Amino acid sequence: MSEPVLSIENLSVSFSSRRGVARVVDGVDWEVHPGQTLAVVGESGSGKSMTVLAATGLSPRGAKVGGTVRLRGEDLGAMSEVERRRARGRHVGFVYQDPMTSLNPVMPVGRQVTEASEEHLGLRGDDARSRAVELLDMVGIPSPEQRVDNYPHQFSGGMRQRVVIAMALANDPELLIADEATTALDVTTQAQILELVESLQERLGTAVVWITHDLGVVAGIADQVAVMYGGRILEHGTVDHIFGSPGHPYTQALLAARPQPGVRADRLATIPGAPPVPHQLPPGCAFYPRCPVRGDERCRTEEPPLTEIAPGHRVRTFYRAPHSGIERPAS
């Protein structure tokens, strides 16, 4: 296999506050290869966004980050702040959740799209403008020559997200990070954006890290899936592993809570309880308080290790479901 575009090893992020130390991300590792899509799945507060922010040097003030992050094989931790910023701007593109707020309201979209090229590739004037038009065209914005001078509020939500994608792709990045990029959009637009990203990925060979809470999105686009909970990876494997033979009770519960065709909405299974607060993690398995299985007495007191149960399929649980087929936990 080729060298990974981004690899993170034993990444941790913590905040100290009066209420104690909050470990928001704890011992996370995964990698993503060119042309591949890794989906990082979790509820809000699972640490999925923070993982990626920390990995790209964008963690908020006061965060303590540990572990190793390599972008195109280079250790980001060994870089200076300036080098890290350059590497980020040159090789990584970001697409955020809300296209309403992630664009600067008082700057024409064209300038925003090529701003990173201006900064890192020295693109100026007419070159920058025609590049902006080209990018807007690429993401399917009609009559880009005119639209390039428009302001964000003159676009619809879906079109705005296309602008954000154009902006993310401005420097032909090797890696695209999409943080809940379709969550704020309606279903039709969501599908269009997903399709757009997939086709662009195919054409450009970009690696994609897709952060989402929506397993439906994951099923359509991901090659690899990392399921996060309480700042940790609970399960990591290929799409087939995760959907075909989920090994963790949490993954199984997530899948069971997915809307299914033919099932009425009020029959939807939910996971009772709420995700843990980062500075009050339970001593054992983070999912223990909500776990329907509790298959082992160690679950309450001891953190289960992340173990490989099949090639490329890792699960953090003491509980072993038979690997062939899904065994639904009795309830």
Next chain:
Amino acid sequence: MSSHDLGPTAAETDHSHGEPLPADRNRVWTALRSNIPAAVGMVILAVLVVVGVLGDLIAPYGVNEVNVDQMLQAPTWSHPFGTDELGRDVLSRVMVAARVSLMVGAVSVGLALLAGVTLGLVAGYYGGIVDNVLMRCMDVLFAFPVLLLAVAIVAVLGPGLVTAMVAIGVVYAPIFARVTRASVLSVREQVFVQAAVSVGASDGRIMRRHVLPNIAAPLIVQTSLSLAFAILSEAALSFLGLGIQPPKPSWGRMLYDGRGFVQDAWWLGLFPGLAIFVTVLAFNVVGDALRDVLDPRQLSQDEARRAS
């Protein structure tokens, strides 16, 4: 805003739309005490109130005890703040003047609060033409600089304690009207008010029981900050000779009277002004602290950013 601005999960419950919890009062109190500047501010205000109430009882000299032999004396042990052009003890006058300043502040803000809240409630609750007319009137009052309007009112009614209170009250009423109206508009749309309307509760009852308690927070903050401005305005009016009239001492008036002497007798300029400054500062600091605690929009930026 689009209607699908939902966060990543619906699991997060939203607490901001319910009726306020009674425990909030304790939370405010705790937060104020742990904020050192606010705690200091409250202590200062408490001292001021005590001085204001006891004033002439604890002052070392009588406020109008003229002693020409002792005139324009620099601060000494027997006159820590010096004496004025008539030989009166400046410390005693500063102490007694606290009562007038606090009283004018409290009464004028009380007037502004009463008038402004009533107008704002009516405008916000009934909306339509009533709202339009009332708020245009407030706009007219807003078109005058604060002190100018107060001066104009005094010019008509003649200078004095009551006039000063009325003038300052009129000047600050529009702010309360705006704050109230804005809060009412947002509260009115909320489910529990709609529910009260649907079960046929009377307008007065809905306003008293549901609307007023929910707009209390911004009003408390505004009151505290307005007290600071009102005391400043009273001092300015009195400094122009248009506020409190002798023989009652007031800080602004003391500066006005001492104006001609300050180049030789700095204490006449320093101490009354310092008293105004400290009082206003105390109200401002407490007001800001209250806003930090009560106004949800001011939630710490770090916390807001940290939510992933």
Next chain:
Amino acid sequence: MTRFVLTRLAQSAVVLLGVTLVVFLLLQLVPGDPVRVALGTRFDQETYDALRERAGLNRPLPIQYLDYVGSALVGDLGVSFRSGEPVTQIVIERLPATAALALFAVVFALLVAFPLGLISAVKNGSPVDHATRVFSQFGVSVPDFWMGIMGIIVFAGMLGWLPPSGYTSFGEDPWEWFLHLLMPSVTVGLVTAAILTRFIRSSVLEAMSQDYVRTAEGKGLMPRRVVTRHVLRNALIPVVTVAAVQLASLLGGVIVIEVLFAWPGLGRLTYDAVQARDYPVLQGAVLLVAALFLLVNLLVDVLYAKLDPRISVT
């Protein structure tokens, strides 16, 4: 855009009409006969009758009001009860002194507030930020006339660097003019600076917490460029408004400082008119100030629409 301007213009006109009513009523609310009160000991029947006639006080109220508004529209604000001169002329003569004071104060305030507010926001929580917050909290709490008095004590009395008060016209001696202007305008400017610093700080903080700033950081822009391109442009739009409103209120609201420093501006004129019970002059000054205030606010709104592309939808 034109529609927006026209709407605002209409609104301002309505408010201005309300302002004229308030100003008109000022005179009516004076207990007793304003002309008699104004003349006081200088009373003689002939002057009295002439002034009453000239002020139109012998006619019914609604007619008086219409007359007042009509004359005001063509620039006639009546005559002074004291000097008999046209109020319009008296008021206009005082404008330059007040304008100089207000402009100088606001420029000074911006020069202080802009760097302080910006640094304080960017270095949120640092010692610089704390010092700045103390400065602005003190500044909004200090009575400006007291600061002026202390300035006179120190710079005129003890050091003798500046004149304690008074005015020299620019045409006569620019340097003297400047020396006289310095203390009053810096006094007013410091208070204004405190207000603006506070506002700039919170405006910049607000802009820095926006998603588009994270977007810019994601692009790997230099931090300085993130601030200048993305934070400042957004943060300064509301600051322009507040600075202009400050200017507008200074144009009519520096009464105390003008009185303290014997500065012959509109504020001083208002004060003298109150003292002399010269109601037409008081009315004229108040009306002019309110009209200026409305005008500046109108201009600010138009400017705002120009600066913020979200409003200028054509």
